[in-house]
Amino acid sequence: MPEAPEVETLRRGLESFAVGRPMGPPRLGRARIFRDMESPEVLQGLLDGAVFSSIRRHGKFLILDISRDDLGESGLVLILHMGMSGQLRASAVCGLQAMRVAHAHLTFCFLDHTEVAFIDPRTFGRVYLDRLADGESLPPTLSHLGPDILLSQHPFAKLRDRAVDSRVWIKKMLLDQCLVAGIGNMYADEVLFGSRIDPRREGRSLSRSEFDSMEATAAEVLNRAVKLGGSSLADRSYRDIDGDLGRFQNEHLAYGREGEPCPRCATEIVRIVSGGRSSFFCPSCQG
DNA sequence: CAAATATCCTGATAGC
DNA sequence: TGCTATCAGGATATTT
Numbered sequence: 001m002p003e004a005p006e007v008e009t010l011r012r013g014l015e016s017f018a019v020g021r022p023m024g025p026p027r028l029g030r031a032r033i034f035r036d037m038e039s040p041e042v043l044q045g046l047l048d049g050a051v052f053s054s055i056r057r058h059g060k061f062l063i064l065d066i067s068r069d070d071l072g073e074s075g076l077v078l079i080l081h082m083g084m085s086g087q088l089r090a091s092a093v094c095g096l097q098a099m100r101v102a103h104a105h106l107t108f109c110f111l112d113h114t115e116v117a118f119i120d121p122r123t124f125g126r127v128y129l130d131r132l133a134d135g136e137s138l139p140p141t142l143s144h145l146g147p148d149i150l151l152s153q154h155p156f157a158k159l160r161d162r163a164v165d166s167r168v169w170i171k172k173m174l175l176d177q178c179l180v181a182g183i184g185n186m187y188a189d190e191v192l193f194g195s196r197i198d199p200r201r202e203g204r205s206l207s208r209s210e211f212d213s214m215e216a217t218a219a220e221v222l223n224r225a226v227k228l229g230g231s232s233l234a235d236r237s238y239r240d241i242d243g244d245l246g247r248f249q250n251e252h253l254a255y256g257r258e259g260e261p262c263p264r265c266a267t268e269i270v271r272i273v274s275g276g277r278s279s280f281f282c283p284s285c286q287g
Numbered sequence: 288c289a290a291a292t293a294t295c296c297t298g299a300t301a302g303c
Numbered sequence: 304t305g306c307t308a309t310c311a312g313g314a315t316a317t318t319t
Contacts, residue, residue, distance in 0.1 A: 120296095
């Protein structure tokens with residue numbers, strides 16, 4: 001379940017591995033993941049002879065800027081979303097392990113015979129082809145997203161505005177990518193724990209100082225997570241571009257810790273389910 | 288119109 | 304041991 005810190009880790013990996021490296025046509029897998037393009041074959045022709053000039057991230061999306069000798073900085077971008085089980089994996093020598101080949105849906109084939117594969121067993125991941133409008137840095141496909149949780153100075157400004165008169169649970173609002181982009185179920189619980197806020201609180205019940213606290217906590221938690229290469233959970237499905245596991249899961253304080261003592265007050269962490277999503281929190285010190 | 292629910296999907300795991 | 308049922312959840316579409 002790659003969220004902003006995991007996607008940022010992948011962004012850095014892809015940046016150092018792929019930027020400026022000329023490509024041939026990519027290999028294609030299942031068509032299901034390709035969106036907003038006439039056919040995946042169009043993408044093949046477009047990437048053949050291209051380079052990625054930069055790799056950017058907004059929320060949980062990666063934005064790969066496409067540059068070609070014939071088009072220059074065309075404004076064309078490839079957008080990747082990892083969904084639940086998506087992985088990016090580099091291979092120094094051509095070819096991936098057979099078990100991964102079955103789920104490799106898009107493989108960038110560089111002319112030096114290195115590869116980067118987008119692997120996704122559950123195919124919740126998505127690939128979009130889009131074009132930047134003049135002067136815009138975000139493509140239309142991503143225009144609905146709120147401020148990026150890691151890049152914005154005040155990522156919760158829009159969330160706060162919307163929360164003022166909302167009876168929606170704050171946990172649910174944190175997951176709304178239109179309000180703030182990059183937080184998923186895992187980091188939402190960690191941020192709420194750090195700010196001592198019950199996930200079931202209505203948006204309108206939060207004070208200004210509680211929003212400030214969430215903003216400060218989010219910055220601490222997510223930057224720390226980036227520093228540790230993200231979080232790999234029990235299924236170990238999240239790995240960086242080299243296949244290595246993240247290390248921030250060892251520092252989770254609430255998420256996934258049902259029945260364990262709260263690190264602050266030793267009360268048992270509880271799990272509730274709402275809308276099919278789990279929330280882990282301390283019923284005692286998250287008020 | 289906002290909010291709740293259904294849908295997609297397969298590997299891992301719990302339970303029998 | 305080996306099978307089956309259940310679970311995980313991000314984003315989008317559909318229904319209430």
